[in-house]
Amino acid sequence: MGPRFHTDLEAVYRDMRRDHGPVVPVTLPGEVPAWLVIGYRELYQVTTDPVLFPRDQGLWNQWDTLPEDWPLRPMIGTRQPSVYFTVGAEHRRHLAMVQHALETVNHIELHRTAEEIADRLIDSFCGAGEAEIVSGYAKPLPLLTLARILGFPDSDGPELIRFLTDMCDGGPDALAGFERALALMQQLVATKHAAPAADVVSAMLGHPEEFTDEAYALNLMAITSAGFLPTADWIGNSVRLMLTDDRFAASLTGGRHSIPEAMNEVLWEDTPTQILAGRWAARDTRLGGHTIARGDMLLLGLAGANGDPAAHTHDSPDGLRNSNFAHFAFSHGEYQCPFPAQEIxxxxxxxxxxxxxxxxxxxxxxxxxxxxxxxxSPFLRGMTVLPVRFATTPPYGGH
Incomplete structure (x- = not known):
């Protein structure tokens, strides 16, 4: 943490590489030790070897040292029955159910829903000539769109935004945010049991494999939290890039660098999910020149690996990644973000x-x-605010 982490991240990772190499000893809040993997090759090794580096929190050698109110508990998890916190055959069972449900989303309808909500949000500020588009647009758009396809009532949107932001930022309100968001998830599961509809939660409940209501609610939490802030930061970081980088400024008036190119550049250079917990060493091993003890936690340094000089050997002359999609923005391997979720x-x-x-x-x-x-937040990389100005224009809604 500290100012440089947010103002000069590239230099922070450069110093880390100089002092420690591709695997860095770090401490989490409360002086809890962990390893941050920032080497591209090393992160590939960790994410493609679920036997040596499983996502099995039960292996962690620090559980006995943690206070009950440790703020990162929701992000690290315990043995919760969900796609994010299970391993082996049980993980694959949860993943099959979640993927089945996400594959029921019609992308044409999803685009129409996102467009409708985007227009409604823009209508609320387009007559003012200025706006702060993180809180007024980039955050509410993905959450309200996700809420609609998942089956939440629109009225739950503001609370979901607040609770999930608190949880994902890992600060003092993280545990309370998790509990309050989970209560909304449990309420929705109960509602869809009683009255299923054409939405993702009903599709989860309709999957032939049966799960407990706790598992349905925790899987819904995984989908919503993973889909909300990272997507919001993807929007905010992409707009920031297009407004501040000369390579993209022309695209606002139809130049050669397009929105998809800006979005891909952000996944490489301004990764919304920059650190992801985690993996645990199943036995003593060596990685990146360090001895990793059995039960040590490894944090996936997605942004650090993307910025590894070893991964920059084939850039285009203008420094852009263009059609190179070999980034770690959605993680990698067995536990990467499910492809249907990436598409959404x-x-x-x-x-x-x-x-x-x-x-x-x-x-x-x-x-x-x-x-x-x-x-x-050391985990998610997004703008606090993004103030913009523009010529006033009438709302589409005509009011």
Whole structure:
């Protein structure tokens, strides 16, 4: 943590590599030790070897040292029955159910829903000539769109945004945010048991494999939390890039670097999920020049690995990744973000950026780029605020 982590992340990782190599000893809140893997090759090794580096929290050699109110408990998890916190055959059983449900999402309808919500959000500020689009657009758009396809009532949106933000930022309100968000998940599962509909939660309940209501609620939590802030940060970071980088500024008026290229560049250079917990060593081993003891936790340094100089050997002359999709933004291997979830996130993010730039074509930053601040989270990398200005325009809704 600390200012440099948010203002000069590239230099922080460069210093880490110089001092420690591709695997870095770090401490989590409360002086809890862990290893941060920031080497591209080393992260590939960890994520493709679920035998040596399983996602089995039960192996962790630090459980006995943790206070009950440790703020990262929701992100590390215990042996919770969900796609994110199970291993082996049980993980594959949960994954099959979640993927089945996500594959029922019609992408044409998803695009239409995202477009409708985007227009409604823009209508609320387009007459003002200025807006703060993290809180006013980038955050509510993916959450409200996800809530609609999952089956939540629109009225749950504001609370879900607040609770999930608290949980994912890993601060003092993380545990309370987790409990309050989970209560909404449990309520929705009960509602869909009683009255199933054409939504993702009903599809989960309709899968032939049976699960407990606790498992359905925790899987819903995994889908919602993984889909919300990372997608919001994908939108915010992409808009920031297009408004501040000369290579993309022309695209606002139809230049050669497109929205998809900006979005892919962000997945490489401004990874929304920059550190992911975690893996645990099944036995004593060596990695990146360090001895990793059985039960040690490894944090997946997705942003660090993406920035590894060893992964930058085939960039285009202008430094852009263009059609190179070999980043770690969605993690990798058996536990990577399910492909249907990646597709849903891309539809929401791309629709949101397209509608914003279509409705407000002269959009520009309202503050110097150097004054923009990052949210104080080591795990998720997004803007705290993104103030913009534009020519006023009437709302589509006509009010």
């Amino acid at each position: 996130a891309e539809v929401i993010a791309r629709t949101g950026i397209e509608v914003l730039l279509d409705r407000l074509p002269d959009l520009e930053l309202a503050v110097p780029p150097s004054t923009l601040a990052r949210r104080p």
